[in-house]
Amino acid sequence: MAEEKKLFKVTIDNITIDVEPGTSILNAARQIGGDVTPPAMCYYSKLKDSGGKCRTCLVEVAAGSTADPRPMPKLVASCRTNVMDGMVVKNITSDRVTDARNGVVEFLLINHPLDCPICDQAGECHLQDLSYEHGKGASRYEFKRRTFDKHELGPYIQLHMTRCILCYRCVYTADQVSNERRHGILSRGDHAEIATYIEKSLDNDFIGNVIDVCPVGALTDKTFRFKNRVWFTKPVDAHCKCDKCSGEVQLWMRGDEVLRVTARKDEWGEVKDTTKGEPGWICNTCRFERKKISDWVIEGPTQVNRHSVISQGHYVGVKKPHETIAKVMGGRDPKLLMNIKDVSEVNQVELSELKGPATSESFKQLKKGN
Incomplete structure (x- = not known):
């Protein structure tokens, strides 16, 4: 009989859960879900070695473990710190964490252009x-924001380096998902930027996945550029037979028009696994070239978080109430359009027949129908 694997008990914001050894604090919190889960801008569970760069997932460890219950003196990155048996973690219940997270967000926004009204990433x-x-x-930042020279990344991907927060997700994606990587981080410090080497184009079959992993609007789809807002579109799940990828995608439609194609994502904004349990990365052919509804088999509307702006006007599982007007009217169909003048006696006297300025007497005549 196989020996049962020992589980670690970890308490996050007064909620205790059993997790496997080697689980990070962030992934343990994701098993609880809700507000207990720290935000993550650089960590991506499908990408090896990601995390530890944005510092938005900082948490306070109030007790290291049962064997050593001393608290950790500094806040730690939950995506890079594994749980220990008996560990006590504070996230939303810690004022230190809230203050630190506010400071991290302020730093991230220092050089951000704040062009949400024209950014294709707005809403997601x-x-x-x-x-x-x-x-x-x-x-509180009063200095000039940093700017970068424009780099062309090819016919499908648009780079806006001023929006980039240097999360490195796109670099890891090109390294681990595509066959070769032609872009990376150039320069250092505040001059660091995402760019291609010697102005090369990104033309790998799976390079379009860098759009899905980007948490901001630094890498966007040129075929969807300025076409629509995501909250005006209807996301639906669809699939097709593809010899390069799984073909399981998410279509963003307006009416019968397919405006863009993306990989399916989970509640954490990460690419979902396919029905076969494999990573759901999609190829450039599915993403950029199959923009006809006849190219896909529609499975149904995507389940959208009700707190997301994309959920506005997007209802799933809602039943239309049964119409009872015809029964009330004895089986006759209601007249949806009718001329009020034909059924009302209020406007029998035209105002043009009233002479002189509008007075109380003229209104009395109109009321009497004289």
Whole structure:
């Protein structure tokens, strides 16, 4: 009989859960869900070695473990710190964490252009959500924001380096998902930027996935550029037979028009696994070239979080109430359009027949129908 694997008990914001050894604090919190889960701008569970760069997932460890219950002196990155048996963690219940997270968001917004009204990522931007929850009403930064030279990344991907927060997700994606990587971080410090080497184009079959992993509007889809707002579109799940990827995608439609195609994402904004249990990365052919509804088999509307702006006007599982007017009217169908003049006696006298300025007498005549 196989020996049962020992589980660690970890308490996060007064909620205790059993997790496997080697689980990070962030993933343990995700098993609880809700507000207990710290935000993450750089960590991506499908990408090896990601995390530890944005510092938005900082938490306070009030007790290290049962064997050593001393608290950790500094806040730690929950995506890079594994749980120990008996560990006690504070996230939303810690004033230190809230203050630190507010400071991190302020730093992230220092050089951000704040061009949400024209950004294609608006409505599904993680930085928008983060700044709404932890941002300040005004900036204390009085200096000139940094700018970068424009880089062309090819016919499908648009780079806006001024929006980038250097999360490195796109670099890891190109390294681990596509066959080769032609872009990365150039320069250092405040001059660091995402760019291609010697102005090369990103033309790998799976390079379009860098759009899905980008938490802000730094990498966007050129075929969807300025076409519509995501809250005006209807996301539906669909699939097709593809010899390069799983073909399981999410279509963003307006009427019968397919405006863009993306990979399916989970509640944490990460690419979902396919029905076969494999990572759901999609190829460029599915993403950029199959924009006809006849190319896909529609499975049904995507389940959208009701707190998301995308959920406005998007109802799933809602039943239309049974119409009873015909029964009330004895089986006759209601007249949806009718001329009020034909059934009302209020306007029998035209105002043009009233001479002189409008007086109380003229209104009395109109009321009497004279």
